[in-house]
Amino acid sequence: MATNAPRAVFVTRETDYELLLARHATREQARFFLETRGQQIADVQARHERFVEILRQVRTTVPADWRQALVRRADFDRFLFGPEDIVVAVGQDGLVANVAKYLTGQPVLGVNPAPDLYDGVLVKIAPAHLARTLPASLHGGATVERRTMVEAVLDNGEKILALNEIFIGHRSHQSARYRIALGATTEDHSSSGLIVASGTGATGWARSIMEATGIQLPIEPQENAVAYFVREPFPSVATGTSLRAGKLVDGGLLIISRMNEGGTIFADGMEQDHIAFDWGRRVTIAPSARTLNLVTG
Numbered sequence: 588m589a590t591n592a593p594r595a596v597f598v599t600r601e602t603d604y605e606l607l608l609a610r611h612a613t614r615e616q617a618r619f620f621l622e623t624r625g626q627q628i629a630d631v632q633a634r635h636e637r638f639v640e641i642l643r644q645v646r647t648t649v650p651a652d653w654r655q656a657l658v659r660r661a662d663f664d665r666f667l668f669g670p671e672d673i674v675v676a677v678g679q680d681g682l683v684a685n686v687a688k689y690l691t692g693q694p695v696l697g698v699n700p701a702p703d704l705y706d707g708v709l710v711k712i713a714p715a716h717l718a719r720t721l722p723a724s725l726h727g728g729a730t731v732e733r734r735t736m737v738e739a740v741l742d743n744g745e746k747i748l749a750l751n752e753i754f755i756g757h758r759s760h761q762s763a764r765y766r767i768a769l770g771a772t773t774e775d776h777s778s779s780g781l782i783v784a785s786g787t788g789a790t791g792w793a794r795s796i797m798e799a800t801g802i803q804l805p806i807e808p809q810e811n812a813v814a815y816f817v818r819e820p821f822p823s824v825a826t827g828t829s830l831r832a833g834k835l836v837d838g839g840l841l842i843i844s845r846m847n848e849g850g851t852i853f854a855d856g857m858e859q860d861h862i863a864f865d866w867g868r869r870v871t872i873a874p875s876a877r878t879l880n881l882v883t884g
Contacts, residue, residue, distance in 0.1 A: 594654040594723050596672045597646060598686050600679075601659065604628075604635035634701070641700040641714055641884055647756075648718035663689050664860075673724050675717070676710060683709040684787075684855045687736065687879045688748035693726045694731065696882045708790060711883050720882060729882045734808045735785045738875035742868060749854035750879055751788030753872055755842055755864060756780020757849045762821065764845040767830050770838060774827040775845070779818035783840065783872040786810050787879075802832045810882060812836045813874050839873030 601609070606630070607617040618628040648881045649655055656743045657725065658666045663686055668674070674695045683697045697710030698717060712720055723729040739747040739755075747753060756763035763780040766773060784793035786808035797803055804814040813835050820828040844850045850864035864870065 591669070591671050592652055592654055593650075594669060595646075595654060595675055595721060596656045596658060596666075596668065597642070597675045597677055598658050598660065598663070598682060599642065600682055600685075601661075602635040602638055604631045607631065616694065634704075638677075638700050641698075643675060645675065645698055645714050645717050648721065650722060653721075654872065655707060660685050668693060669701045670752045675721075678710065679705045680707070680709040681856070683879070683881070684750040686794045687750040688854060690879070691877065692880055694729070694882050695879050696720060696724060707848055708750070709881065710789070711881075720884065726880045731883050732809055732881045732883055733878040734787050735811055735813065736875040736876070736877055736879060737783050737785050737788070737813050737854075737872060739783075739850075739854075739870050739872045741862065741870045745862060747789070747852060747854050747862060748875055749862050750785065751791055751855045752784035752793060753852065753854050754780060754782050755850075755870065755872075756818075756850040757846060758858075758861070759849060761849065763850070764826075765850075766843040766845060767817070768841040768843070769830055769833065772830060773791050774830045775825060776817065776820055776828075776830075777823065777826045778820040781815055781817040781842075783813050783815045783835070785813050785874075789814065800832070804832060806834065811874050813872070815840050815872070833863050835873055839871040842870050842872070844868045 611617040611620055621628050642651045668690055672693045674693050676734045677698045677700055693694045696712050698712050698714055699705050699707045699710040720729055737749045737753050739753050764777050766775050786806040789806050806812055806814050815833055817831040820831050822828045844864045844866055847866050853861040
């Protein structure tokens with residue numbers, strides 16, 4: 588049992604206004620940049636100010652005897668999340684996916700600050716409901732979805748976790764070359780890479796692949812399974828296309844790189860946080876034993 592007082596860790600990402608100021612140094616330069624493209628900085632600034640106010644409001648709902656912390660997305664890999672933490676993601680759905688791989692079972696509350704902009708698939712809690720949902724999350728009185736995550740384990744022991752999907756392929760538009768093995772079935776591939784998606788990720792990138800290919804693999808967010816999809820496999824005398832999609836429940840998918848350089852593995856669309864996957868490296872992808880504990884109400 589944790590001896591420290593509970594801590595509400597608010598996680599956010601930079602607003603569009605903050606990113607503009609970081610890029611252009613001053614508001615005036617940012618304004619000129621937007622106006623040359625037919626946009627108004629006042630609109631972007633108004634959304635920023637709205638977000639800042641909502642963040643201020645939700646932080647005031649934390650019980651007085653709790654601790655608080657605020658972490659930006661760029662600092663997730665340097666922040667030490669503790670076992671007594673309750674994580675509050677204030678922003679779009681992707682923010683929950685970004686923080687998930689850094690957690691070890693802490694409850695996550697997704698707060699939607701702009702329902703007119705964000706779908707709210709993962710950020711389901713309205714700011715007005717946070718005051719009662721926070722203590723309920725601590726005492727087991729909240730509804731929790733234990734969402735399956737995807738795990739990639741490399742031959743040197745490195746691991747990558749994802750809430751939505753893991754991508755394996757080439758970092759450019761070149762063909763990715765690799766050997767794929769599912770049980771006793773193996774095949775050499777030349778493709779645009781492949782993704783392995785959870786039930787949560789099945790509503791995103793995997794969904795677009797299923798719609799484009801007509802291959803449907805129903806999978807639920809809390810189901811202990813993941814699905815793989817090979818993107819545009821090319822048939823030739825040396826490469827095949829029979830292992831192009833499937834559901835992984837009991838075993839994992841083995842991929843062996845056949846790329847001299849440029850092979851890459853990354854999770855949840857974060858290309859800058861990647862692992863090199865060059866010739867001979869091996870990776871096994873399967874459902875993870877860790878889950879995202881998403882508080883929904």
